[in-house]
Amino acid sequence: MYVELPDFCPHCGKSVEPILVSQNIVKGNESQCAELCWKCPNGICSRLFLSSSELSVQNGNAYYLLSQYQLIPTYCPPIDFADEVDRVSPQFSEIYRQANRAENAGLNEIAGVGYRRALEFLLKDYCVYIRPEKEDDIKKEFLSQVVQKFVDREEIKQIATVALWLGNDESHYVKKT
Template sequence: MSELTIKLPSTVNHSVTDIYNYTNVKISLPDRCPLCDEMQTPIFITSSGLEDGDYKFSIILECNKCRQHFLQHYKFNGASFSRMGIKTRYADQINFEYQFNNSGFNDEIASCSQKFVNIKHQLDIAEKMNLDELLKFGYRKAIEQLVWDYLKTYQEKSEKNLQSKSLPERIKLLNIPENNWISDLIAWVGNDGAHPYQRNQELTIIDMKNLSNLLVSQIQNLIQQHKYMEYHSKNK
């Protein structure tokens, strides 16, 4: 693994204010291109600046095989050395971290199933990376997790009881008006995502997302009803 010492310009609001104010950093370059997967030593192009108090930065590299540009992210590790009065810090490679919050979900959904929220965030990442073949089955997994957690929390179903039932059967336990057809359709499209053949070619990932949104909305309503019914029962 090749090493390189670079100069990170100090920035304020991500703008360089003094070209003579910089931090020396020694880094290890990646030994494989994430785009063509070839072993090689990439060419350093440029780096981001370094905001005051920040410990992370990124650099742009060029693969010397496929000539594509890619990003690599780093974080200072606390180690450093000085030579002739010049301090150089060390930084380690890190994977890019997507930052998400639960703003896309109501509190009822997030509190019922944090695992569902996590899976949905991973699906958002997969969609941004054009990993379309993973989405149908991924949405099925997300819905199955939400239904599972709801039935355990609000209907006090045991794991043993739920394990003996299929996903459509679990959805039907929700007792929502649309449970007969929506449970079948979600299972059908989700199963198509796991098989090399498609039994329901007319139903795309767009349909799976729409069906998922419908069911999530129904479960959110059920949670709200449960809370108000509980309050009414305690205070009547």
Template sequence: MPNGYISELKMDNSKPMPETLFDYPSEIDKISKEFNNIITQSSNAEDLGYDHLAGIGYRKAIEFLVKDYLIEFKNEDRDSISSKLLSQCIKSIDDERIQNLAKAASWIGNDETHYIRKHIDKDIQDLKSFLHTLTSLVSFEIQISKAEDFINNN
């Protein structure tokens, strides 16, 4: 085999995969079916020491959350939202707090995917902190909407 190639691959299945360390409100799963898969894989990658991959995964989780939020909760057109850049989707969020959290998290997430970092004073922990708060605010908005529906229908 040429130098640098693995001649034999051995799997060690004796080690269980780590549990996700990224807790978020269950309401998120109702609007974003893939968010859990992405966030779990990202958290597992981070726990296994694959910090570069984890950062990219968290960035992907932001995109799915924002787009699914707009499609499933704000009833925006799936085809239109799916084809837009994340930054365009974030601009269309009507809650400024959610918009700002998504923007800040995506900026740090973009740094995780690019060669040169724009925000050298921020890291994956800041990204996760913003993402935690983003999921909380989206969850609050969902709960408020449910309460309003309940009040208006009684």
């Protein structure tokens, strides 16, 4: 059996030649699936991960790769925000990272809602930062009203309005865009 060797670790993101730990063939009617467990040789990481490839059986035991391998977990590069962003809105940073992990895992139906939520935290926290005396009002208002009432910079207001319009679309049954 030949399957393509993963060339990086999905945990640490380093380029590696992983060590094969175990393998399993899942048999189906038309095709089979090769599941391989690998260990990252990077001493700092040393974590396990899986690759999965669909195989075809021809001529008895000869296996031919039908699909590119899929790594589990999927690799999600780290995202670092400017210190100012983390200071003003630490929840934005965490929510955004979670939405990004969902997107990288192929969970596109929930990633958009996560990005929209992250944007809400960033904008409201920013408004509280620039107008701390209005914190209670900012927390109670709908985000679109907060942007219109408390964001003074026109370019931020315009970008936020468009982003909210697109982001809101992610959470509705029928998208309007």
